[in-house]
Amino acid sequence: MFDYKSAFQNSVEQVRSEGRYRVFADLKRVRGQFPLATRRREDGTEQDVVIWCSNDYLGMGQHPAVLDAMHDALDTVGAGAGGTRNISGTTRSAVDLEAELASWHQKEASLLFTSGYVGNEATLSTLQKILPGLIIFSDALNHASMIEGIRNGGGPRHIFRHNDLAHLEELLAAAPAGAPKLIAFESVYSMDGDIADLKGTIALARKYNAMTYLDEVHAVGLYGATGAGVAERDGVQDQIDIIECTMGKAIGVMGGYIAADAVIVDAVRSWASGFIFTTSLPPALTAGALASVRHLKQHSELREQHQERAQALKDRFAAAGLPVMPSESHIVPVLVGNPVHCKKISDMLLDDYGIYVQPINYPTVPKGTERLRFTPSPNHDDDMMNKLVDAMDKLFSHCNVARRPVAA
Numbered sequence: 273m274f275d276y277k278s279a280f281q282n283s284v285e286q287v288r289s290e291g292r293y294r295v296f297a298d299l300k301r302v303r304g305q306f307p308l309a310t311r312r313r314e315d316g317t318e319q320d321v322v323i324w325c326s327n328d329y330l331g332m333g334q335h336p337a338v339l340d341a342m343h344d345a346l347d348t349v350g351a352g353a354g355g356t357r358n359i360s361g362t363t364r365s366a367v368d369l370e371a372e373l374a375s376w377h378q379k380e381a382s383l384l385f386t387s388g389y390v391g392n393e394a395t396l397s398t399l400q401k402i403l404p405g406l407i408i409f410s411d412a413l414n415h416a417s418m419i420e421g422i423r424n425g426g427g428p429r430h431i432f433r434h435n436d437l438a439h440l441e442e443l444l445a446a447a448p449a450g451a452p453k454l455i456a457f458e459s460v461y462s463m464d465g466d467i468a469d470l471k472g473t474i475a476l477a478r479k480y481n482a483m484t485y486l487d488e489v490h491a492v493g494l495y496g497a498t499g500a501g502v503a504e505r506d507g508v509q510d511q512i513d514i515i516e517c518t519m520g521k522a523i524g525v526m527g528g529y530i531a532a533d534a535v536i537v538d539a540v541r542s543w544a545s546g547f548i549f550t551t552s553l554p555p556a557l558t559a560g561a562l563a564s565v566r567h568l569k570q571h572s573e574l575r576e577q578h579q580e581r582a583q584a585l586k587d588r589f590a591a592a593g594l595p596v597m598p599s600e601s602h603i604v605p606v607l608v609g610n611p612v613h614c615k616k617i618s619d620m621l622l623d624d625y626g627i628y629v630q631p632i633n634y635p636t637v638p639k640g641t642e643r644l645r646f647t648p649s650p651n652h653d654d655d656m657m658n659k660l661v662d663a664m665d666k667l668f669s670h671c672n673v674a675r676r677p678v679a680a
């Protein structure tokens with residue numbers, strides 16, 4: 273008889289033995305006091321903590337305008353959306369949100385999904401149904417959701433070295449000239465904090481008659497005059513065919529979307545199983561996201577404060593001799609290089625100092641590059657930063673973690 277339970281147990285033990293077993297912190301965020309939270313320990317006691325790894329980059333999940341909009345939607349519309357949009361219709365705030373998002377990205381239309389992951393998987397797999405023979409060229413460090421969508425489509429694909437446009441051109445040049453092509457890449461890569469060359473990628477796409485698919489999940493709300501992302505910052509929104517984003521990070525709520533020409537959006541809407549057969553976002557979420565986007569468009573000072581805080585933390589880590597990794601964005605990764613040490617430092621930061629930052633281990637990053645990934649927000653003040661750097665300095669010495677220099 274096959275021992276099913278042992279098979280599952282062995283799979284968990286394998287993860288434990290490699291030092292990458294993940295434990296979720298039981299946290300209750302405090303409304304209006306982001307990044308503060310209360311942690312419930314396993315023994316039932318509570319601890320005040322400072323969150324240093326949230327992707328709610330600007331604290332919009334706590335913003336009064338967002339909360340008011342969500343409360344109003346609950347009071348006037350109710351909790352659920354009633355099912356799929358095909359069967360139950362569309363919530364008014366979802367229609368308004370799609371119009372707002374399309375305008376934000378200078379596109380004709382947009383389409384909501386239940387998450388950024390679903391948006392990537394559904395769209396990239398569906399494009400291969402709509403465009404028979406589509407060849408996809410994917411950056412080596414693309415997110416798992418992009419990889420999954422490309423694989424699920426079942427079509428030909430090529431992986432180009434991360435941000436290596438020379439390698440991308442080699443692959444494009446070798447592909448059949450008449451075949452449909454798509455270059456899939458991200459703007460901000462969330463683990464290393466580097467940013468793609470959008471203009472260079474677009475130039476190659478035009479040269480080889482390829483479409484472009486840009487994931488802006490770690491950039492939307494944070495870059496550009498109105499926060500539409502790196503494509504807006506670089507003045508190339510109109511030259512990207514499909515922009516994919518999330519509403520679960522800087523927008524502070526939940527959900528994902530694509531923005532593109534109306535005919536592209538209509539085709540994806542008509543063919544994507546990940547859209548057609550899933551319950552749509554509830555009205556409170558779409559109303560909250562709409563309020564958040566409208567606020568972000570009008571408040572560039574939040575983006576300025578965010579960038580200043582990220583640079584301030586990088587400078588403090590470097591001054592303390594901690595191996596902060598090169599990053600041209602708001603992501604602040606500190607190299608540990610060992611999964612056991614990475615988790616140990618993370619645990620001690622939380623238990624001994626009330627500092628919450630998750631260890632980033634394989635398979636999220638390659639083995640040997642394990643790190644702590646910090647995401648300072650405009651709400652992380654100098655006192656919080658000083659306490660964090662002091663704690664990190666002590667723990668790197670206590671755990672005998674190498675402070676080897678990180679190449680720029």
